[in-house]
Amino acid sequence: NIKIIKLFSLLRPHDKIKNYILYNTMLDYFAANIFLQLTNAPAIMLIVCLGIHSKHRDVFVHAFSFMAFNMILGRMLKMAFQIPLPSSLGIDDYAFPSGHMLSAATLYGYIAFAYGHRHIQTACMIILSNIGLALMYFNYHNLYDVSAALCIAFTLIPLYYYAAQKHFIRTLTILILLGISMVLLMPHGQISYTKVQHIWLNLGLLIGIYHAQSLLPHNIKATSPYPLLVIHSLFGGIWYYVGLQIHSSILPHPCILTLTGYAFTLWVSTSHKRTTINQLLQQIQRPITLLL
Numbered sequence: 469n470i471k472i473i474k475l476f477s478l479l480r481p482h483d484k485i486k487n488y489i490l491y492n493t494m495l496d497y498f499a500a501n502i503f504l505q506l507t508n509a510p511a512i513m514l515i516v517c518l519g520i521h522s523k524h525r526d527v528f529v530h531a532f533s534f535m536a537f538n539m540i541l542g543r544m545l546k547m548a549f550q551i552p553l554p555s556s557l558g559i560d561d562y563a564f565p566s567g568h569m570l571s572a573a574t575l576y577g578y579i580a581f582a583y584g585h586r587h588i589q590t591a592c593m594i595i596l597s598n599i600g601l602a603l604m605y606f607n608y609h610n611l612y613d614v615s616a617a618l619c620i621a622f623t624l625i626p627l628y629y630y631a632a633q634k635h636f637i638r639t640l641t642i643l644i645l646l647g648i649s650m651v652l653l654m655p656h657g658q659i660s661y662t663k664v665q666h667i668w669l670n671l672g673l674l675i676g677i678y679h680a681q682s683l684l685p686h687n688i689k690a691t692s693p694y695p696l697l698v699i700h701s702l703f704g705g706i707w708y709y710v711g712l713q714i715h716s717s718i719l720p721h722p723c724i725l726t727l728t729g730y731a732f733t734l735w736v737s738t739s740h741k742r743t744t745i746n747q748l749l750q751q752i753q754r755p756i757t758l759l760l
Contacts, residue, residue: 512575517701527582540647568608572599580593672726676733704736
């Protein structure tokens, strides 16, 4: 591990890359922050909730599933290589490969690959390019961390896609079993375990999607207007953040994170089945529509 760290430190042209980003791209502090937000939970939740009730539901369910699995795989690789983040950040964690880049590349890359539409592919590639530049702009990662994450995602996306097209439930079962194996066999590094525990959350996301898919018919009929279904799904964020709060302040056990991920994906994926809440949202919508 020490030899690997020394090798990467010799290959890291920090100043040249950062100067290039500063003076040869249109990326500034504000834009970099915006693109980084596209890798965080709120933005990903919104994108998934918007997509999961569209006519392209399967694309977003598959993309989110594979993103959750790749986050477990990415942490496994971080713990294997144990290349630390830049000391200037003051964050006790590993850098290689970049977790934010890997999650973004899997989610947006899969959507671009599955749609096959030139404009969507161009938009996703622009988003991913700027996320990578933003990570280097703030010195969170270097070119090698970002490039490795992109290579992993782009290599696995076609495999995920063709496996999901053939039999998604079977593919999801294999990913859950592989995820459980990686979680249990995760190498112990020199960092706090709190940095590693999110793998249990991602495992819960996979299990929740599996449960939801087993409950739903092949052809899903919308029981409410699309905007109300999206709002209903976004209520799943309450389960997500309440679960994280319980884990951090009351019961810091990894199983709480698994239950949190499970509750979120199950809620989001099955919101059209909860007719009582959908009817309540429609009743609230009517007077608001009349006022507008």
